[in-house]
Amino acid sequence: MSATARNPKSKDALERSIVPVIVRQHADQAAFFWAQRDTLMMADPPDIPVVVSVDRRLEGNLDGLRIAGPAAWPFVVAAYEDFPEKGEMFLYAWMAIEQNDSRRLAKAVELGRKSQDDARGLVGALAWHRPETIAVEVRDWIGAQDAFRRFLGVSACLGHGVDPKQMLARLVHDPDARVRATSLRLAGKLKRTDLIHELAAALNNADELTRFWAAWALTELGSGDLASPELRKVAVGGSADAMTALRAAVKAAPDKDVRAWMGGLLKSPETAPLAVRGAGMLGDRNILHWLIHQMRDPSLARAAGVAFLELYPEAREDGRLFSVETARLGKSFADHFDDDPPYLPVADSVKDWAKIRNLLE
Structure with a gap:
């Protein structure tokens, strides 16, 4: 018998020992950092070193909630009720799994049906926990009559790279479009x-x-x-x-076919940014001079900047290469973006950066 079971007052003592303002801060920050992480991972391409930094801060706040234990629940529930978004849904579901609280997890599933963001938070919680921790639930969900539970089960497998074996052959034909699409993605992975x-x-x-x-x-x-x-x-x-x-x-x-397709995309103003962005995915650093030229066009600069960072991820460390200041970007950018441009590459600064490193011939 545990010490808490022998002495019920010890649990009350533990709950009284927490500092409410600190636990609430852990809850709020955990929700915020996971939402930030999720958004960062949707970037193209994601800045992985930044994501790793966010992960460390997220895990630190989750540790604070682990230490608080069940006493953290009022703060987790309040966070979701005050701001029912994907980060708060992640927190709610993560806590339910962490505490092995089947009632709370069932409620998280029902809350997760409400919106795409809530579903993302719930799936994120499943991915954050170890596969063995969620194995029982996933086995139940993946064969459930309820389509949303099947979706959660397949999504958990996708997040952890777990193969549901013969079950996947059925799931790729699932009548629910979201389950079917996720299963096809899992089959590819x-x-x-x-x-x-x-x-x-x-x-x-x-x-x-x-x-x-x-x-x-x-x-x-x-x-x-x-x-x-x-x-x-x-x-x-x-x-x-x-x-x-x-x-x-x-x-x-083949590379030749892709380049020909992108050449066609470049001919249309509507698809030219897609071609510029795709050029960075080819992995050919010989296009740097061409990319710098595209950075001078306000309609193509953003795509050129992202393509540049994909080819030269080390350039992220130099904060002088990108700007939102029209004084640095030029009058054409001020006119195009009505004096409010997004974070864009400064072509001359990128060119100087490349020259110093002998990247331009």
Whole structure:
């Protein structure tokens, strides 16, 4: 029998020993840092050193909640009630799993149905915990009648790279579009070559998300020839998956074919930024001089800057290369962005940076 069970007052003593303002601060900051992390990971490409730094701060605040134990629950609940967003949903679900609280976890699942952001937070909590910690729930969810629970189960497998074996062959045909798309993505991540015929068939599905992730998965399996048309369509469509589709499209076809496709995109003002951004995904540092030239065009500067950082990630450390100041960017940028430009590369500064490192010939 534990000391707490022998002496019920010891639990009360522990709960009284916490400092409420500190526990509330841990709860608020944990929610904030996970939301920040999630947003950073959606960037193209993500700044991994910054993400690692955020992860450390997030884990430090989660440790504070671990120490507080069940006494932290009022602060976790208050955080979600005050600001029901993805970070607070992550915190609520993470705490339920951490405390092995099945009632709270069931409530987290119901809350997670409310919106895409809540679902992201719940999936994030599943990914943050070790696979063995959530294994029982995932096994129940992945075969559940309820589509949202199936989605959570497959998403947990995706987050941890766990193979549901023969179950995946059924899930790639799931009647729910979100479950189906996530399962196709998992099949690609796991390199499930045994499912290649199912992935190819999914290219003809009526659901756009299903077709996209089937194409992405086929590319991961080395069948980009089948996938290229769908990937290119999504890339130019401007959806939230456009950059993922562009990266997959670059991988799906021979370099010569990709360059020819991007050359066509450059001819249209609507698709030219996509071509500039895609150029950075080719991994060819010989285009630096060309990229600097694109940085002088306000409509292409952002894409050129991101492509530059992908090719030269070390440039992130030099804060002088990017700016929001029209005095540094130039009058054309002030006119184009109505005196309020986003964070953009300063072409002359990038050129000087490159010359110092003998990167321009």
